[in-house]
Amino acid sequence: MADILGAEVDEEGFLVDLKDWTKEIAEQMAKDDDIELTEEHWDVIDFLREYFEEYQIAPAVRVLTKAIAKRMGKDKGNSKYLYSLFPYGPGKQGCRFAGLPKPTGCI
């Protein structure tokens, strides 16, 4: 199996053990995707991690956009904005950077 900064990741690049997550790992994952993490990215990543800690799952898109609207302003509370931060999708790419498991299903 592959690893990122010594932490094991699965074939889709998600952390195998969520406890391995560090900010450096998130930064490295982003760098591998040609993204430089800005404050806005971190706002999303922090929220994803907080939500996961409480519910053991990533937030639904609508929950995420609402939370972002509250934190960053109404004009940013939509999935278009989130896709501009995470082009492969806030759910999948955002969760990967945040060290969360990949959301599965018909999504």
Added chain:
Amino acid sequence: MAAKEFDIPELPTYIEIPELKEGVMDGEGPFKSSEEFQEPLGFPGEKIDNWQEVAIAKMGELKSKYRSVQVFLDSCVKCGACTDKCHYFLGSSDPKNMPVARQDLFRSVYRRHFTFAGKYFPKLVGAKELDDDMLDDWYNYFHQCSQCRRCSVFCPYGIDTAEISMAAREVLDAVGLGQKYCNQILGKALTVGNNLGLPEPALKDTLLDLEEEIEEETGVAVKYPLDVKGAEILLITPSADFFAEPHIDGLIGYGKVFHQDGVSWTMSSYASEGANFGMFIGSYDVMRKAALRIRKAALDLEVSRVMVGECGHAWRVAYSFWNTLSGVGAGAADEFGQKLQDQLDHRYPQPQHIIEYTYDLIQKGELEFNKSENDDRTVTFHDSCNVARATNMGGISGGQFILPREVIKAVCNNYVDMERSTIKESTFCCGGGGGLLTDDLMEIRVKGAMPRMQALKEVEKTDGVDTLAAICAICKSQFSKVLPKFDFDPYMIVSVHQLVSDAIVMDKPQTDDSDAADDAEEETTE
């Protein structure tokens, strides 16, 4: 992670049979399922040592258990009618994606081991051994079939290709070669209750959030009840409806319709999934386990009606298989199946599709719409394969084509159909069905979307279509991903109930919040 590079197919004015490109879709197939996901489903954790022996024995078992499989394997005459009917063949040009050729990967092995001619004169009848290369081809190419059954419509013998693909995947699971996407999801569905693994507290809070949002937006307290014992209707909907866009706007639409009807309804946190991937992997046992969760929820919540949301294969499983799997409908002979039969109200179709329900209310004049709310759109409808070719709605011939269109036309002024040979029973798959909706299969998903995208492009040119409506969670997610590859707006895909939601007139007081809240309260407890 950077995805594999591949060419996006061009959209021709007419679909033509492509020049063959042998081996273009060769490969290792989707990610394989690990022990962690295999064993809870009763499959070996990895490829077993005596895989050949077990595979042949499993084929023998399937042949005897499902008469249809044997008939389909025996009756193909290689007429070629199916060759150019598959979206994956048309989009990829790989000859092994001609339905007849893909099936023949399985059929040639069947011939070798289960027919007289194949046992003694294999070369004369195209019988082949199941060796490593053949097994690899099975894994790769049977995950390039979405079990959409378009080819079956054109087969003069009525061979159901999907059943062959299901059988092949069942054999693959039996030797330890499962697909990660399907089997990981099934594990969650059978333990947590939905494909996402959305636990009850998260589901509850997501629904509360949604209620807040709708009340803020409309001033009407539309409710999304969960685990309400004694409600009339149990809604079984794909969990993507809770989680993803554009799906959630469809869920908002269902809630508004229930609200206007004044019916009591609920969802179940135990059975919070309409999708049943047991069908995709061809496993009757796994499919039954998933279906039994729904029966248990219906019994526990003492509902009198079971309704299915916008999910293509959920409606197929519900319409065609629930009766014998779990006794929703009529058929299960065991004690709990019988108990459920007694509990359900047979004045209504059991199960009923949400489209049938909304359509009925429209027919009775019980819903009011402001169609001009959708005047900024020109809409076309994508028939989802499992609904189109395996089910019915409304109990009338072709109802599964008529009802969704009638619902759309009741809420939109501008509706256009795509070209006749690409809709209704001849509909092209979105490209992501049958357990293929995973990033590791993106190449075949994009290529397989080409025929649908071609028909869409034509109505965009001729009629200015800018909205694509569907009633399947997989179709909606697949289109969101592939539309931009063909120069469409990814946000043009919507739920049919999103169109309903945008046009429905909510006649509860718009200003007095307390009244609206009281009304809704009564509704959920009555």
